[in-house]
Amino acid sequence: MLLRAIRAEFAKLLTTRIWWILAAVLFGYIGMLSGGLAALFAGIQSGAIDPSAAGTGSQGTPPLGSLPPLVYSFASSVGYVFPVLLGALATTGEFRHQTLTPTFLANPRRAQVLAAKAITLFLAGGAFGAVALLASVGIGALVINGFGVDTLLGDSDTWALIGRTLLAMALWAAVGVGLGVLVPNQVASIVIVLAFTQFVEPLLRFASMFTEATAGIGKFLPGAASDALVGASIFTVASPVGGAAAALDWWQGGLVLLAYAAAATIGGYFVSWRRDVT
Amino acid sequence: MPVGAVIEFSNITKRFGDVTAVDDLSFxxxxxxxxxxxxxxxxGKTTTLRMLLGLVTPGSGSATFGGLRYHDLPHPLATVGAALEAASFHPGRTARNHLSIYATxxxxxxxRVAEVLRLVGLAEHGAQRVGGYSLGMRQRLGLACTLLGDPGVLVLDEPINGLDPEGIKWIRGFLRDMAAEGRTVLVSSHLLSEVQQSVDDVIIIAKGRLVHRGPLSSLETQVAPQVVVDSPDRAALASALTQAGVVFSQGRTGLLATAADPARIGHIAFTAGVEVSALHRQKxxxxxxxLTLVEGSDSL
Known part of the structure; x- marks a missing residue:
C-alpha cells in the first residue's frame, strides 16, 4: 500500500515541469560557482594567479588540502535551496491546485500519503544531490586539475563527502515537504524558503559565531547542521572562531536535519494535512 | 457489472464557527x-457531499456506503466515483497523466486510463495539458476520474455547470445509463430545471436542513393550484370573490385565487354580474x- 502511494507520488513529481527546471538551474548555478571559484583558488595556489591581483590576499586563500572539498561542497552548501523548493512546491501545489481532493479520494489514508510524499521527495532530493555533485565535482575537478592542483578524487574522504552530500540534499527535500504542510500557501512558502536560506540563516550563523554561547546554539541551525553533515563548507572556512570547533559531528548534523524534517512534517500534518478539504 | 450500494446519511451535522452549514441531515x-x-x-450541498467522501469531518452523525464510511472502504475508487465542483487538476499535467496518477x-x-478517456469523449485530448482545457472538457475529465474504478456509486457535484447544450444532452443520457445499469447516482444541482429530465428522486435542502424528499412527481402535489382571473372592474370582482369566500391575492395580471377550479370562479363572476376579461389556471x-420549498425554509 505504501509502495503504491510512493509510486503515485513519483508520478506526480515527474509529470509536471518543475523538477527538471529546478534541476537545470541547480546544475547551471552550482557549475558556474564551482568552476569559477575553483579557477580562482586553484589559480592562486598554483601561482597562475597573483594573490594581490585577485584582491583576496593570502588570508582568504584556503589551505591547499581543503580546496577540492570546499569546491565540491558547493553542491549542498549553496545548492540546498533547490531540494527545499522542490519539496515545498510538491506539497503546496496540492493545496494550490486542489489536487488534495482526488488524492484523498484515491487514498483516504492521509498519513500514508504524506509519508509517501516525504519518502518520494527524500529520494528525489538525493537525485538533486547527484545533479549538484555532477556540477560541483564534475566541473570543479576539471578546473582544479587544469591548474595542476590535486583533485583528491582518489581520496576516500572525498567520496565520503560526496555520499554525505547526497544524504544532505535528500534530507533538505524532506525539510521542504515539512515546510509545505506547515505553510500550505505556496507563495508564502517560497518566500520563507528564499528569505530564510539566502538571508536570515546566513546572518544568524555568522552572528552566532562571535561568542561561545551563541555558537553552541548556532550549530543547530539547519544550514549549519547540513554543513556539519557534509563536512566542508564555505561558511565553516569563513568562521571567525574557527568553524570546526563550533560544528557538530557529521552524524549529529544529519540527525539534526532529520529532526527538522520530521518535526515540520508531523507538525504540518496536524496544521493542514488532516484538516477539512473544502 | 458493478453493484450500487445504498448511500445513507444519519443525523449528519457540520458547523463552521458559528455557522451551521449542515444541520442534522438524514436521508x-x-x-x-x-x-x-x-x-x-x-x-450545504457541497459540504454534505464532502462529508460523505471523507474530505470534511462531520461534527456529528455519519454518512456511509452500504454501511461503510468512505475511509473504511477496502477499494474506495472501485466503490465510489466522485466528481466535485472544484476543478482539481494541475494545469501543467496532461489528462492522461492526471488519471494515471490516481489509478496508480x-x-x-x-x-483504464485510455478506456475512461474514450468513455467521456476525450480520447483525442489525453495528451493535452489540462490548463488548455475548456470548462466542458474539465467536467468530462472529472467524470473520467469518477469512472476509473468502474464504481457502483457515482457522486457528482454540479456536473452540468458550464456544459454546452450538447454536453448537457450527453450527461443526461450518461446519468440515465449509469442508473439503468444498477448504479447509485447522486447528482447535486442548484437548479431543478437542470436535472429534472434525468432524476427519479429528489432530495431538497435549504440552509443545511432537509425540506423535501421523494420521487420527482411528489413535488407537483407541493404546489396549491391557482386561478388567475381579471375584470375591467377589478373592485367588483374582488368583492364578489370575497362574498363567495374565495381566498385571493392581487397579482400583476389580475387576481390570484387559491385552490378552486376556473369554472367555479367563472360562475361566481357570472352570478355577480361582473364582466370577466381573463380566466385561466396558473401553470x-x-x-x-x-423555489417555494426552498424559500419556505426562511421561516424556520
Whole structure:
C-alpha cells in the first residue's frame, strides 16, 4: 500500500515541469560557482594567479588540502535551496491546485500519503544531490586539475563527502515537504524558503559565531547542521572562531536535519494535512 | 457489472464557527435510480457531499456506503466515483497523466486510463495539458476520474455547470445509463430545471436542513393550484370573490385565487354580474414548487 502511494507520488513529481527546471538551474548555478571559484583558488595556489591581483590576499586563500572539498561542497552548501523548493512546491501545489481532493479520494489514508510524499521527495532530493555533485565535482575537478592542483578524487574522504552530500540534499527535500504542510500557501512558502536560506540563516550563523554561547546554539541551525553533515563548507572556512570547533559531528548534523524534517512534517500534518478539504 | 450500494446519511451535522452549514441531515439514496440533491447555493450541498467522501469531518452523525464510511472502504475508487465542483487538476499535467496518477494510487490497472478517456469523449485530448482545457472538457475529465474504478456509486457535484447544450444532452443520457445499469447516482444541482429530465428522486435542502424528499412527481402535489382571473372592474370582482369566500391575492395580471377550479370562479363572476376579461389556471412548474420549498425554509 505504501509502495503504491510512493509510486503515485513519483508520478506526480515527474509529470509536471518543475523538477527538471529546478534541476537545470541547480546544475547551471552550482557549475558556474564551482568552476569559477575553483579557477580562482586553484589559480592562486598554483601561482597562475597573483594573490594581490585577485584582491583576496593570502588570508582568504584556503589551505591547499581543503580546496577540492570546499569546491565540491558547493553542491549542498549553496545548492540546498533547490531540494527545499522542490519539496515545498510538491506539497503546496496540492493545496494550490486542489489536487488534495482526488488524492484523498484515491487514498483516504492521509498519513500514508504524506509519508509517501516525504519518502518520494527524500529520494528525489538525493537525485538533486547527484545533479549538484555532477556540477560541483564534475566541473570543479576539471578546473582544479587544469591548474595542476590535486583533485583528491582518489581520496576516500572525498567520496565520503560526496555520499554525505547526497544524504544532505535528500534530507533538505524532506525539510521542504515539512515546510509545505506547515505553510500550505505556496507563495508564502517560497518566500520563507528564499528569505530564510539566502538571508536570515546566513546572518544568524555568522552572528552566532562571535561568542561561545551563541555558537553552541548556532550549530543547530539547519544550514549549519547540513554543513556539519557534509563536512566542508564555505561558511565553516569563513568562521571567525574557527568553524570546526563550533560544528557538530557529521552524524549529529544529519540527525539534526532529520529532526527538522520530521518535526515540520508531523507538525504540518496536524496544521493542514488532516484538516477539512473544502 | 458493478453493484450500487445504498448511500445513507444519519443525523449528519457540520458547523463552521458559528455557522451551521449542515444541520442534522438524514436521508438515503437508492441504487438503480438517479437522485437529484437540490438546494440553492450555500444550502450545504457541497459540504454534505464532502462529508460523505471523507474530505470534511462531520461534527456529528455519519454518512456511509452500504454501511461503510468512505475511509473504511477496502477499494474506495472501485466503490465510489466522485466528481466535485472544484476543478482539481494541475494545469501543467496532461489528462492522461492526471488519471494515471490516481489509478496508480488506487491500485487500478493503467489500461483504464485510455478506456475512461474514450468513455467521456476525450480520447483525442489525453495528451493535452489540462490548463488548455475548456470548462466542458474539465467536467468530462472529472467524470473520467469518477469512472476509473468502474464504481457502483457515482457522486457528482454540479456536473452540468458550464456544459454546452450538447454536453448537457450527453450527461443526461450518461446519468440515465449509469442508473439503468444498477448504479447509485447522486447528482447535486442548484437548479431543478437542470436535472429534472434525468432524476427519479429528489432530495431538497435549504440552509443545511432537509425540506423535501421523494420521487420527482411528489413535488407537483407541493404546489396549491391557482386561478388567475381579471375584470375591467377589478373592485367588483374582488368583492364578489370575497362574498363567495374565495381566498385571493392581487397579482400583476389580475387576481390570484387559491385552490378552486376556473369554472367555479367563472360562475361566481357570472352570478355577480361582473364582466370577466381573463380566466385561466396558473401553470406552476416544478421549479416553482422547488423555489417555494426552498424559500419556505426562511421561516424556520
Amino acid at each position: 438515503t439514496v437508492e441504487p438503480g435510480r438517479v437522485t437529484g440533491f437540490l438546494g440553492p447555493n450555500g444550502a 494510487a488506487a491500485g487500478l490497472p493503467q489500461a 406552476k412548474g416544478l421549479e416553482d414548487a422547488f
